[in-house]
Amino acid sequence: MKSQLAFKAPNIKPSDYVLIIVGSFLQALSYVLFLAPYKIVPGGVYGISIVLHYSTKGLIPLLPEGLPIGATALCFNIPLMFLAMKKIGLSSGPKTVLTFVLISLFTDSLSYILGEGTLVENDPFIACFYGGMILGMGVTCIFKAQSTSAGTDVLARVLANNSNLRVSDMIIAIDSTVVLIGLIAFQDWAVPLYSWFTIFVFGKIVEMLQTENPSRAVFIVSRKTNEMKDILVNKLGMRGTFLHGKGMYAGEEKEIIFTIAERKDLPRLKNEIKEVDPDAFVSTMHASKDSPLPGR
Template sequence: MKRIWKHLVRKYNFLGIEKAETASSTRARYELAKHLIELRITAISYFRDFCLILFGIFSASFGVKGFLLTNKFIDGGATGISLLTNAVTGIPLWIMLISINIPFILLGSKIVGREFAIKTAMTISVLALVIATVEFPNVTDDKLLVAIFGGFFLGAGIGLSVRGGAVIDGTEVLAIYLSRKFGTTIGDIIGIINIIIFSVAAYFLSIEIALYSMITYLSASKTLDFVVEGIEEYMGVTIVSSHSEEIAKMIISDMERGITVYSGKRGYGKTGESKETNIIYSVITRLELNKLNTEIKKIDPNAFVVINSVKDTHGGMIKKRRLKHEEI
């Protein structure tokens, strides 16, 4: 009797071990598949960003060297300051692009994120390299065409870079910082900066060049808006997902953004089947939209995401502020 009992105990114990091993193996395969999916999404995202930024660099370089530089036309922002300094002092443009954008890159690392700052630093460095080494033909001497199409190609380049998660012109980062500090709109700050730039251009170059440069700026800004599909400075993102807790944690911890969580119901199917779920709402800058979409796809590729333009925000918390004990 004892032998039979021991045999049964041993048999079922082995079955338990086999079940445990099977469960462990299934879990391991699930984790491996999940990591492979995340790796694939990340690789596709980085490749897309690389292509967008590369096309943006060559488009901006063509606009600058093929149209603006030979006619001493300028644009707004850091690019305009670089072109103006080059026209007045003769310092090579590629040196000015790097020098003027360094403070904005450091500021971007603080207020947007390290990944954005690294992307932007690499983008501006490659832009400077292309401008220094690649020759572009002088397309036309017609000043109006130079102003319009120089701005068009420059604006397209900036827009493509923004869609790739970087910027060619760092003054937008400064505008975001000042808007948070003084409570003004980003558009107003960019406008003030450009008024100063064009006023200086009118004094040192000529009023005619300054007026044509304003046309260049308008052409570039409209093209930029078109390329990024009219994205405003701030974006409101609504996320409906069965993995809402993981997404909320990612936004708060990884992106350091505030969120609002609503209790709601999902309705779908012919019978109107409904299911309770948490709905996440967050406000981010357009520079972070690409990263947010990538991270959401890693967690839940089937998440329902609605993106709206937000003109401005007042009160509340957009960016999470680190507590002193978190910095230790």
């Protein structure tokens, strides 16, 4: 059996490199220029890193200015990456590693060059609005490269795997917990209020810039239906429905699996299917609307 910790050979197009670099830089710019100076906690590992950065100021002799945000986030992302590879696999592994390493490098480099001063003095609303907007633009570039910046969405997928919990619900729960940690650390109700507004703006920008529906309808025709079910339910934490059909040529009875998948999960789904059944037929199309997964 192949180890789940092994990366597949990376297949990164030049355009993907450009998108990853631009997206990583935009995310770092958002953290350094807008969010961190106002102690805005946008959820995720960078939200935790911003809290730790300010909470450790003056506590560590070698780091009197506090833990660096980018390096701290990297320390969270590396174990989360290994956890994801072990528990759920990660077909975008090489791209994901490149992405979160670049964000960390850009964040600490920009912090060193620009310092911790605010771009706009005494206006946290402008900071959280433009911070969320630029963060959303960066994440959209990363998504278009079919990559991810790891972070707490990985933890959410692991926790939701093999359970009835939705990944989106877990992400909301984890990010809200991070925001509340910011409230406890800074003792200021403005922190969660501005932070949740940043998350709202970020989500709306990603939704607006994602020109394609993030969900795809997937039809799988295979003789190994039980193995396909195991891939969907136990490996990917997805749900589906069996459709009964008959081949037009030979009149053979067939079972077709129908499911809804996010576009970013399609490469891994197809790889898993082909490893089990190279002769399987997989067809995808745009889902007409976001709806609960079939069979839930």
